[in-house]
Amino acid sequence: MTVRARALTTDPFDDDKLREECGIFGVTGVADAANFVALGLHALQHRGQEAGGIVTYEPAEGFHSARRFGLVRDNFTKQDVIDSLPGALAIGHVRYSTAGSKGHTQIRDVQPFFGEFSMGGSAIAHNGNITNADALRRELIGMGSIFQSSSDSECIIHLMARSLQKTVPERMKDALRRVEGAFSVVAMTRTKLIGVRDAFGVRPLVLGRIGEEGWALASETCALDIIGADFVREIEPGEMVVIENDEITTHRPFEQKKARFCIFEHVYFSRPDSSLGGRSVYETRSAIGAELAKEAPVEADLVCPVPDSGTPAAIGYAQESGIPYAMGIIRNQYMGRTFIEPTEQIRNMGVRLKLNVNRALIKGKRVILVDDSVVRGTTSRKIKEMVLDAGAAEVHFRIASPPTAWPCFYGVDTPQREKLLAATMSEEEMRDHLGVDSLKFISLDGLYRAVGEAKGRDPKAPAYCDACFSGEYPVAPADQIEKGFALKAAE
Numbered sequence: 001m002t003v004r005a006r007a008l009t010t011d012p013f014d015d016d017k018l019r020e021e022c023g024i025f026g027v028t029g030v031a032d033a034a035n036f037v038a039l040g041l042h043a044l045q046h047r048g049q050e051a052g053g054i055v056t057y058e059p060a061e062g063f064h065s066a067r068r069f070g071l072v073r074d075n076f077t078k079q080d081v082i083d084s085l086p087g088a089l090a091i092g093h094v095r096y097s098t099a100g101s102k103g104h105t106q107i108r109d110v111q112p113f114f115g116e117f118s119m120g121g122s123a124i125a126h127n128g129n130i131t132n133a134d135a136l137r138r139e140l141i142g143m144g145s146i147f148q149s150s151s152d153s154e155c156i157i158h159l160m161a162r163s164l165q166k167t168v169p170e171r172m173k174d175a176l177r178r179v180e181g182a183f184s185v186v187a188m189t190r191t192k193l194i195g196v197r198d199a200f201g202v203r204p205l206v207l208g209r210i211g212e213e214g215w216a217l218a219s220e221t222c223a224l225d226i227i228g229a230d231f232v233r234e235i236e237p238g239e240m241v242v243i244e245n246d247e248i249t250t251h252r253p254f255e256q257k258k259a260r261f262c263i264f265e266h267v268y269f270s271r272p273d274s275s276l277g278g279r280s281v282y283e284t285r286s287a288i289g290a291e292l293a294k295e296a297p298v299e300a301d302l303v304c305p306v307p308d309s310g311t312p313a314a315i316g317y318a319q320e321s322g323i324p325y326a327m328g329i330i331r332n333q334y335m336g337r338t339f340i341e342p343t344e345q346i347r348n349m350g351v352r353l354k355l356n357v358n359r360a361l362i363k364g365k366r367v368i369l370v371d372d373s374v375v376r377g378t379t380s381r382k383i384k385e386m387v388l389d390a391g392a393a394e395v396h397f398r399i400a401s402p403p404t405a406w407p408c409f410y411g412v413d414t415p416q417r418e419k420l421l422a423a424t425m426s427e428e429e430m431r432d433h434l435g436v437d438s439l440k441f442i443s444l445d446g447l448y449r450a451v452g453e454a455k456g457r458d459p460k461a462p463a464y465c466d467a468c469f470s471g472e473y474p475v476a477p478a479d480q481i482e483k484g485f486a487l488k489a490a491e
């Protein structure tokens, strides 16, 4: 059962991207809240396709929960599942996988997690990664805590259980002050919907209004759009909001830090129809492409995106350079789930099963291919071969992010450092390895300019987390250092 569910929801041909690991959503003040949460999670499905869960509360019967492997549309559109989740208060979670359990997810690892405390129950859903989870888990187990899952997020429930505070929000503050790393959290009690972002605000969380009485918390604004909610504002870094009886109170549980939002959300993770920092993600990606065209021009006949994630940047590159834009590569949207158990022969066809070159456009042309990132480089190589096979005269890669040379420890699935192409090769070596006529990445300064920092990156106080490019981690990854991970040497 479990194996089948995973096969259905994992794209076996797409192992060359960083993957956001979770999306979170919560609503209060609406009848049949589970329906709203299911829709919100469906809009956030790009942030995790492996599994999902919803918890609701309804006064007559208490808390209800459903956790399932697979896509939201395959589980939470079924009437019997939704009927089993009554109430006007609900939270939900979609996941790819969390630290410590990659490839071995069991239903007990699927969020939201639930805890029964003396003052009543509470459920939480977490997006991010706790970088001191191993140490916390050892400490908590040593004191008698019994963990149910392999998820780092469960530490929060156990820390809350040990707090001596009298209310769930106060216990949550106590717990989150012990936690290091990146987290956006939505949580609920019998009467409250709670949202929290870590002090650096690494992962996103937004607040929305549903009609005149309902409220929503979501990882991205696209999840507000799908339920017809109005965007109110972003939850600020280090802020906790508690929503009860249509009233919002704001708390500041953490020592104030300079915000370090994940810059890769702008490049790739968030949906292009979401907005971040008051600007549409699509516009930002297009600006990244324009900046790339200024930094790395090349004579060519066509600008083509590597679909779908390279599309807005390719449009920006084409507009800035004046070189015609064309859909030179077409993506088969359904490929990932067509072959549930791919045979070796089909696997060997690799990226061709998902992407196909538009030969009539490409033949004899000097082509600029724009992609969002290069991680292992395996897909980039295959795409180059397909474009050359189709008769392209030249292939130039332009990448809408700087070289990804360091792993992310803040809730994004990244290969180990030695598997990252940019960790072991210079730009010239990568160009030769990929076998393209030229290869250029946007500079870190250029990326900062494109996301709205006119002066580029301030090396003394960067405005974003950019650790996967710079190797400068805003929060030291304590568990990884204990396991031997070597931080970048001070310059």
Ligand code: SF4
Binding pocket: 202, 262, 263, 264, 265, 407, 408, 409, 410, 412, 465, 466, 467, 468, 469
């Ligand atoms: S390391 Fe990279 S992917 Fe991870 S939070 Fe920082 S910018 Fe985002």
